[in-house]
Every structure is written in structure tokens, then in C-alpha cells.
Amino acid sequence: MPVVLGPNRYGKAETRLVRVVRDGGVHHIKDVTVSTALSGQMDDVHLTGDNAAVLPTDTQKNTVYAFARKHGVAEIEDFAILLARHFVESQPTIHHARVEIEEYFWDRIPAGADPAPGAEERQHSFVRSGREVRTCAVHHDRDGTTTVVSGLTDLVVLNSTGSEFSGFIQDEYTTLRPTKDRVLATAVTARWRHLSAASPYRESYGEVRRCLLGAFAETHSLSLQQTLYAMGERVLNTREEVCEVRLAMPNKHHFPVDLTPFGLDNPNEVFYAADRPYGLIEGTVLRDDAPAARFAWE
Numbered sequence: 001m002p003v004v005l006g007p008n009r010y011g012k013a014e015t016r017l018v019r020v021v022r023d024g025g026v027h028h029i030k031d032v033t034v035s036t037a038l039s040g041q042m043d044d045v046h047l048t049g050d051n052a053a054v055l056p057t058d059t060q061k062n063t064v065y066a067f068a069r070k071h072g073v074a075e076i077e078d079f080a081i082l083l084a085r086h087f088v089e090s091q092p093t094i095h096h097a098r099v100e101i102e103e104y105f106w107d108r109i110p111a112g113a114d115p116a117p118g119a120e121e122r123q124h125s126f127v128r129s130g131r132e133v134r135t136c137a138v139h140h141d142r143d144g145t146t147t148v149v150s151g152l153t154d155l156v157v158l159n160s161t162g163s164e165f166s167g168f169i170q171d172e173y174t175t176l177r178p179t180k181d182r183v184l185a186t187a188v189t190a191r192w193r194h195l196s197a198a199s200p201y202r203e204s205y206g207e208v209r210r211c212l213l214g215a216f217a218e219t220h221s222l223s224l225q226q227t228l229y230a231m232g233e234r235v236l237n238t239r240e241e242v243c244e245v246r247l248a249m250p251n252k253h254h255f256p257v258d259l260t261p262f263g264l265d266n267p268n269e270v271f272y273a274a275d276r277p278y279g280l281i282e283g284t285v286l287r288d289d290a291p292a293a294r295f296a297w298e
């Protein structure tokens, strides 16, 4: 049976990098995980074991650290673009690079209203933020195309009212009761595709996040699907640099607890926050004139 080599890529996954910027005594930190994946002229390494075309994954990792020192790490998208273009442009055997970065936020530990002696220490003391994780995925191809997808994961949100779910199919297995007032909670994973590689990434991230939160809070929800669409639509109507939004939102069910065995009512105040299973609502919202995504989502 003839066998052929199919699509392949290789790289260093999850290089952990913390970059400290020392501005006198005031420090700034960037805490990221970088994953690189390269592809190109890789037939020989798979078919004969000839490694001549291979830029080692160890070198890819070293490049991440060297570039962090040389260029700094400002917006994760810019750092990913720099790396992706470097791998493709410096190595003739590498035809395509994908660089994914996750960023974890840190807050400065507050000095307090009445700073004690030594409060300046707070210039280099941080507490890991309970916020979401910021993400990006950059592809650069030998034909000169760069695609950028920004995103976030684990943006945990909850509406304690303003959510209904009724009018759904009722078959012989349906036990769910329609509700006109429920808790709606989710952990948003959102990714958004930029029209070009030249977006103002810092501002764009803050504004897209604001759109997602605003639409979640302001939509009177008849379903999580409807809320998802409203969130994507808000981003596209507000941010002209974005042409496509993909959302994945687990329905973090909150079930009212039956307190009647204890002689108590429960007017939608006491909930069991279920862990699993959970509904998983996923969807894409895009401009009707969005250009082809090519490899942006791969």
C-alpha cells in the first residue's frame, strides 16, 4: 500500500517567558507562554532522517528568549509577528510559521491609603490577576502574508437576572422547565481576526473586551446563543480592524436548590453552581465582506 507524508509542522510548545522591564526602581513584568510551529521543506526529515532543513525546536526556544532581550515584549501580537517573520525570512527551508502566545496579567500590590515606610517596594511587587488570559495566533507565510487572530480565554461573567430560556423543543426525553428568570454565567473564549497585521493591538484588545462585556451585560438573553451573537455583533459594529469573531461559551448552569424539605421557599436566591456537564455554545460572527481567512484559524 503506497503511503505519503501528509501535512506536518513542528516547533517548541509552551516556552515560558517572563520579561522584566526596569524603569529605575519601577518594574514592569510581561508573563507569557510562547508556542512556535514551523513547516516547509520537511520531506527529508520524515522520509530519510536527513535533518539539514530542520531549525531545531531548541533554537526556536532560544530565539524567543533572545528576541525578548533584544526587542522587548510589548503587545503579544507584535512579538509573535516578529518571531514568525524571522523564522520564515531567515531560513529558506521554512515556508510557514505559526506563533501562539498566551499572556497572564499581574497587578501591582497596592501600597494602601496610608503607605508604611518601605512602600516603594510596591514598585516591584505584584499579585497574579484573577483576570482572563490574553491570547494571539500569528501565521506568516513565505508568500508574504501575515494573519493575526487575537483573543482571550476564561473571561468569567455572570448575569444574576435578565436571562430566560423557553420555547424549546419538548420531546419524550425533555425534563427541563422553561424559565423566565435564570442566572446566566459563562467563561468566554473569544478570538477575533484582524483585517490586517497593522492593528493597534493594545487599544484593540481593551476595546474588544469592553464590547464583549457590554453586550453580555446589556442583552436581555433569551438564550446563550442569542447573547453570543450579540457579543460578536457588538465587536464587529464597533471595531473596524476586526472582520471575524469566534466565540465559545460554556453554559455554567446555576440550578435553584429545592429547599421545600426544610420548609423554606427559594425565590431564585440559592443555587447549586454545577460543574459538569455543561452546555457548550459556539459560534462565529463575521462581516459579510470579510476576506478569506486562509490559514488564520489553523
Ligand SMILES: O=c1[nH]c(=O)c2[nH]c(=O)[nH]c2[nH]1
Residues within 6 Å of the ligand: 165, 176, 222, 223, 224, 225, 251, 279
Ligand atoms: O441558553 C441556552 N441554550 C441552550 O441551547 C440550552 N439548552 C439547555 O438545556 N439550556 C440552554 N440554555
